[in-house]
Amino acid sequence: MNPELIVEEVRLTPILIADPPLLNTQGVHQPFTPRLVVEVVTRGGVTGLGETYGDRRYLDLARPLAEALSGHSVTDMNGLFALAARVCGDSRAVDGRVDAGGLRGVQTADKLRLSVVSAFEVACLDALGRSLGLPVHALLGGKVRDSVEYSAYLFYKFAGTDEWGAALDPAGVVEQARRFDRLYGFRSFKLKGGVLPPEQEVAAIRALAEEFPGRPLRLDPNGAWSVETALEVARELKDVLEYLEDPGTGTDAMAEIASRTDVPLATNMCVTTFEEVPEAFARDAVRIVLCDHHYWGGLHRTRELAALCRTYGVGLSMHSNTHLGISLAAMTQVAATLPHLDHACDTHYPWQTEDVVTTRPVFHDGRLAVSDAPGLGVELDREALAALHRRWLDDDGSLRDRDDAAAMREVDLAWSPTRW
Structure with a gap:
């Protein structure tokens, strides 16, 4: 195992980003929507980037996985899923709601966990690509x-x-x-x-x-x-x-x-x-x-x-x-x-x-x-990340979970989804 590719730490930064009032069957986008930026830092000093949904239910799963990933290699993609299954809870349904964030059907812990793992896997691939001087597409074949x-x-x-x-x-x-x-x-x-x-x-x-x-x-x-x-x-x-x-x-x-x-x-x-x-x-x-x-x-x-x-x-x-x-x-x-x-x-x-x-x-x-630069081919703007994280910190909690229906009811108190 190459020690340069071992995960030294994982940084999680929840943010709120501006979103226009786009309509869908579940309501309307709120003025800001939560996202989560994942940084995987190797012992070799390389940082890989990933991104996923930032609602609190995703954060609750990301935090234990971030702690558990330290000491693992960024090359161990299969092990990442086993690790997540061990530290991120069981597979019972979370609730009966449609996932308004992605409109992908009823939420389950399995689906939430996969959305969290996705950001960690991308960050590991980005770190690996940067370490080897290869674009991510080269690592995928x-x-x-x-x-x-x-x-x-x-x-x-x-x-x-x-x-x-x-x-x-x-x-x-x-x-x-x-x-x-x-x-x-x-x-x-x-x-x-x-x-x-x-x-x-x-x-x-x-x-x-x-x-x-x-x-x-x-x-x-x-x-x-x-x-x-x-x-x-x-x-x-x-x-x-x-x-x-x-x-x-x-x-x-x-x-x-x-x-x-x-x-x-x-x-x-x-x-x-x-x-x-x-x-x-x-x-x-x-x-x-x-x-x-x-x-x-x-x-x-x-x-x-x-x-x-x-x-x-x-x-x-x-x-x-x-x-x-x-x-x-x-x-x-x-x-x-x-x-x-x-x-x-x-x-x-x-x-x-x-x-x-x-x-x-x-x-x-x-x-x-398609970028041929090492990793994903993008660089993190730390000032922008800090500003969007401050917005998340300053929020009273009402925007930390995306809720298109709640946003629509601010326009029409009696609104409910329509099935045509």
Whole structure:
């Protein structure tokens, strides 16, 4: 065991980052959202970076893992999962709520633990790459593309204090897409649905198809529709949709919808763990899975998922949630190694005005160049990290757990999620 690669310490820094008022079926984004920055420091003096959700339930799992990781090698990725299973609690369901942070279904301790481990695994890979002078993609088998395509992520949106303005009708959605096209050159567009009556969201997709003929279009209502509503939307948009993402909740609903439409169904909700793969694939419930290293436990397991999808003829895309430059770098590094990445990846990054990396990644023609620098290819801005951590420390606790429903009830006291 190379002593230079032994973990000397792990630093955890919870932060609050500014977030615009983007709408989804669970409510609206709060003004600030919690993230967690993980630093793994080796005895050789190298620091690797990782990032994940920062809600208190994740912090509660990250703290014992950070203590336990000291003395282990950054090369021991398999041991990291065994260590986390030993020190981070059991696998019983945490509660019956949908995870508003990622809209990935009912929370369980297993899912939470994997999201924590993901940041530690990325930080270990970053440290290992920096130590060896190799990019992370080389540690994952090597890149198969020099740039990764991303999709514009469109949202229904309140006006807020940002430069984007409101988007509450088809005209607002189209104007938002124009700006994404102009500023970043994105070639495909995804609309977060489940917010307005389905016929209004159909009208928005139709308006996008008219404005951007031939561009790939996606609609994601996060399981807010009944089977019959989903089928009606699929009929209305069958000629323009690249895919329809999670129109219904759960494998049963998705399988029924899939059996009655030719529109490809994608998921980020009914397949987010390996245990959920066999039933969904056997029942042809989905034709595209959106991978997410935060969900699956890191970059190695993302590649395992990609291999399963390739084996069973299921397409692959990539999910995004509110994230910073560390996570975007990790997403790009692993995406570069996936031969059958069939669709442009999601990213929230253009919505984020704050970051903890010294240089913001720049999209050209909707793509990010794959860094060949050692590790992830990003450097930590310690002043920015400290400022965002101070915001977290100064918070009274009301923003340390993301709660889109609570934010929406500040606008409408009687609001509750609608199933169309």
